[in-house]
Amino acid sequence: MIPSTYADWRRCIEHDCGLPLTRDFIAARLADLRDPASHSTQQFVRHYRGEHHVRVLEWFERAERDAR
Numbered sequence: 001m002i003p004s005t006y007a008d009w010r011r012c013i014e015h016d017c018g019l020p021l022t023r024d025f026i027a028a029r030l031a032d033l034r035d036p037a038s039h040s041t042q043q044f045v046r047h048y049r050g051e052h053h054v055r056v057l058e059w060f061e062r063a064e065r066d067a068r
Contacts, residue, residue: 002052009059026064033057 003009013019032038033056045053 002048006059006062009056010063021063021067023064023067026060026067030057030060030064033060 001008001012003012010021014021019025033041033044033053035041041053044056048056
């Protein structure tokens with residue numbers, strides 16, 4: 001399932017995938033997802049499309065704010 005809301009996305013990351021949204025994890029993912037030259041970002045955009053990429057960036061930015 002591809003999450004369509006922030007709450008669904010958090011549940012997917014933290015519970016389904018078992019990845020805690022730590023500050024370090026969030027920072028690393030943001031750095032990668034913001035880099036258009038990153039191979040993993042290019043694959044992400046190819047697989048999920050640009051709209052979802054933008055949405056996931058926004059969710060990581062929100063998680064970053066929530067972690068403060």
